[in-house]
Amino acid sequence: MANKPPAKKTPVKANNGRPAGLFTWIAVGLVVVVVAALVIVKVISGSPTTTTTGTFQATDATTVSQLTTIPTSVFDTVGISSPVAPVSPPIQLKGQPLLTGTNASGAKVPKILYVGAEYCPFCAAQRWSTIIALSRFGTWTGLGNTTSSSIDVYANTPTFTFLKASYKSKYLVFSGVEELNNVYNPTTKTYGALQQPTAAEQAIFSKYDTSKYIKTMTPADNGSIPFESLGNQFVQSGASYTPATLAGLSRSQIAAGLADATSPVTAAIITSANYETAALCNLTKQQPGNVCTSPGVLAAKKAMKL
């Protein structure tokens, strides 16, 4: 067998004259350079600047209106149907003394206690429903804009703060406690302090926000926020629907969508609001009648066996 002359080592050429491996090297090199650039930018710039300053920002009139004047047809169309995000109703307590407060007219009426914090993403989700439900019994003023923490789960969930909110109703009184803001201090490893509950409110929080009264909780979850006591006759600990529902949406997008009963986001918020309204109607002796006998609230009452 004749020996072939040894093949001369020739660089492999591409059809256009470039070496065959050039494309590989360029492509992989480009990715490595981009990742390296990102790491360098990250190291130089440090943590992203927080989008929150802790400064109170009042909610604009349009958003408040969208939030508090939702068409009745939306409440009734949604009822308790939230096909995308499951919604849990408040838990009814038995044999507990009614928690009351004095309204602006001096009347003793059932009291709603909310304990939460601005950084808390679950509070962020729950406030939407709570504001909407209570707006069917009275009037809100002083609501502020906020978002949940930018470094916690469900980061930057758009919501409202009860920090300077005031609620007027002839049926109910409301006390909101925002314990911490959403500005994280890396030195103290906590958020800035805002409000503290009164001793009486703390006693309610300590007593009812426990697995003893909320069977779906474990003892490790005792003291979770948000916590709501509806006259000590109903309690809600944690969000009634996942904050993931609100992910990627701005406050104004969510608020504008509240008039659309077909939106899955609206369905979750309104279902939660209808459940809460049904519980509130139980406290107000089914007043106002047009709210407490509306189809959406009746559907919630039926599901809650009220």
Add this chain to the structure above:
Amino acid sequence: MARSAQPVGRWAVVATFLLSLLGLGLSIYLTIGHFRGAQFLACSDSGVVNCAVVTTSAQSYFLGIPVAVLGLANFVIMVVLNSPWGWRAKNYWVHAARFVLVMGGMAFVLWLVSAELLIIDHICLYCTGVHIVTFALFIVLVNVGPAQLGWTRSASRERASL
């Protein structure tokens, strides 16, 4: 004349198939975590590595679709395309699709890495696993893809012609 794709080395078939299966496993886990809640993921929940913060961030959705679901869809297709049967496909466009998919996947991974580093400020362990698998697939496919698709002459063809 119909275009035809050139055969590739066995190592590339084995490597891409195994990498695709690994990516599929990771993306299934992340998709379950997306729907069952971030606490499902066995991952640190404090410090820079925090899967829950990443997988619940606004950037965990792309055009309204969970990124975990997009990753799952990507690797389901990749497993099919990178299977020994996929590599043996006679249709040129099957191989072109594989190449385009890995390029798109790599570009998307770069966006996700930038989101983790510069916006979310946290890193998700399993997402990083998916990113590494995608990068490894990218390296293999940009190595064999151009020659296979006839965009360059492969070394074996060059040697054969000598």
